[in-house]
Amino acid sequence: MDRYITTPLTAEKAAQFQCGDMIYITGTIYTARDAAHKRMSEALARGGDLPMDIKDAIIYYLGPTPARPGQVIGSAGPTTASRMDKYTPALLDLGMTGMIGKGRRSKEVHEAIIRNGAVYLAAIGGAGALLSKAIVGSEVIAYEDLGTEAVRRLTVKDFPAIVVIDRFGNDLYETIDK
Amino acid sequence: MREIDVQTVENAVCEMCVAANYGLSADVKARLDNAFDKETSHLGKEILKKLEDNLGIAGQDQIPICQDTGMAVVFIEAGQEVHFTGGSLTEAINRGVRRGYREGYLRKSVVGDPLLRVNTGDNTPAIIHYSIADGDSVRITVAPKGFGSENMSKVAMLKPADGEEGVINAVVQAVKDAGPNACPPMFIGVGIGGTFEKCAIMAKQALTMNMQEHSELPHIAKMEEEILERINRTGIGPAGLGGDATALGLRILTYPTHIAGLPVGINICCHVNRHESRVL
Ligand code: SF4
Numbered sequence: 335m336d337r338y339i340t341t342p343l344t345a346e347k348a349a350q351f352q353c354g355d356m357i358y359i360t361g362t363i364y365t366a367r368d369a370a371h372k373r374m375s376e377a378l379a380r381g382g383d384l385p386m387d388i389k390d391a392i393i394y395y396l397g398p399t400p401a402r403p404g405q406v407i408g409s410a411g412p413t414t415a416s417r418m419d420k421y422t423p424a425l426l427d428l429g430m431t432g433m434i435g436k437g438r439r440s441k442e443v444h445e446a447i448i449r450n451g452a453v454y455l456a457a458i459g460g461a462g463a464l465l466s467k468a469i470v471g472s473e474v475i476a477y478e479d480l481g482t483e484a485v486r487r488l489t490v491k492d493f494p495a496i497v498v499i500d501r502f503g504n505d506l507y508e509t510i511d512k
Numbered sequence: 513m514r515e516i517d518v519q520t521v522e523n524a525v526c527e528m529c530v531a532a533n534y535g536l537s538a539d540v541k542a543r544l545d546n547a548f549d550k551e552t553s554h555l556g557k558e559i560l561k562k563l564e565d566n567l568g569i570a571g572q573d574q575i576p577i578c579q580d581t582g583m584a585v586v587f588i589e590a591g592q593e594v595h596f597t598g599g600s601l602t603e604a605i606n607r608g609v610r611r612g613y614r615e616g617y618l619r620k621s622v623v624g625d626p627l628l629r630v631n632t633g634d635n636t637p638a639i640i641h642y643s644i645a646d647g648d649s650v651r652i653t654v655a656p657k658g659f660g661s662e663n664m665s666k667v668a669m670l671k672p673a674d675g676e677e678g679v680i681n682a683v684v685q686a687v688k689d690a691g692p693n694a695c696p697p698m699f700i701g702v703g704i705g706g707t708f709e710k711c712a713i714m715a716k717q718a719l720t721m722n723m724q725e726h727s728e729l730p731h732i733a734k735m736e737e738e739i740l741e742r743i744n745r746t747g748i749g750p751a752g753l754g755g756d757a758t759a760l761g762l763r764i765l766t767y768p769t770h771i772a773g774l775p776v777g778i779n780i781c782c783h784v785n786r787h788e789s790r791v792l
Contacts, residue, residue: 510748
């Protein structure tokens with residue numbers, strides 16, 4: 335079914351989501367991909383802070399193209415989530431409730447999703463021009479030197495994503511594989 | 513001897529990097545349209561519609577089709593009667609890539625050292641495949657390659673006894689392993705024969721061939737159709753969320769090989785199968 339939600343994504347809201355639901359997100363989400371995850375993990379190892387309040391937050395695995403003058407952001411579709419698997423359980427244990435990406439997740443991520451009542455959503459891969467239309471604000475908040483891989487705070491309006499792993503660990507891809 | 517200034521090559525490469533990232537070739541687009549018409553999954557059809565809308569927005573609003581604007585792969589086939597003037601050809605190609613990715617607002621996705629991983633900031637260097645042909649013209653193909661699908665590509669060193677069935681199984685298995693990671697519906701390039709590296713380069717080249725056509729070799733044309741059909745029976749579907757359209761097109765290139773081997777290169781590409789060609 336279609337669900338319209340506003341951030342923050344509390345565990346109560348996330349618990350409603352079922353595999354295959356179409357979610358339209360309005361509010362604030364954060365971008366981070368490979369290099370930013372590595373830095374965040376190093377920060378945590380040092381006892382340092384994350385660039386965002388991770389509690390009830392959604393991270394979008396995205397490295398956009400540069401915006402043209404007058405545009406909020408360039409092309410902005412999801413990258414493959416499995417490359418973040420190594421870093422994800424720690425973020426989920428700190429209270430992150432949502433992730434947006436594409437592709438399969440590891441067993442460890444499944445377990446951490448169930449343990450924390452989180453969800454994994456997929457945005458349509460290769461639809462970056464279309465998806466950029468749901469992003470109404472974008473600001474780099476950390477690791478600017480990483481270029482496209484910097485952490486951004488995005489303001490989104492009805493950003494569309496499909497529930498792939500729900501809070502019980504049901505996995506839409508696995509249903510299709512069978 | 514025909515003289516060609518490398519500046520001409522630079523300009524062509526620059527323009528092709530930009531063009532490839534904002535629009536797909538007619539054959540690739542036609543395969544997508546065809547899949548949309550035939551898709552029987554409701555969600556699958558909706559996703560294919562969104563991919564069509566995405567292409568429209570990319571062209572109209574000048575937003576790259578996908579945020580992964582790729583590593584620039586350049587095939588350059590130079591006639592042996594050509595003399596390049598005005599400096600280094602390799603540097604000219606890289607200047608073209610640098611300019612194209614800057615002027616076209618494309619993403620810089622290349623790291624200099626694969627282990628130290630510092631972004632080069634201008635999407636260079638390109639991957640350049642040179643070859644020499646007869647005549648006095650130069651054919652350049654630019655194919656920006658995204659890595660969601662590149663990462664799912666494979667080389668399989670099969671045994672001669674594995675035969676045609678072995679090749680088909682290897683390709684279908686690679687597609688299954690790629691699944692939702694490679695942004696299906698996909699395009700598949702296959703290289704059969706040659707050596708370890710030759711089959712991989714042929715697989716890449718096969719992705720730049722016309723996806724509405726088939727091989728001139730009857731047994732290969734038949735294989736192209738059969739593998740595509742088998743892939744589309746997996747049910748992976750658009751975005752990996754189920755449906756008929758798992759792959760939109762598949763092309764095969766072959767080359768003689770050793771008595772002991774049957775190398776197969778499988779290059780997986782997403783529906784954003786970008787390539788532009790020009791003859792100078
Ligand atoms: S696999 Fe293709 S469509 Fe998917 S993110 Fe990469 S370039 Fe874009």
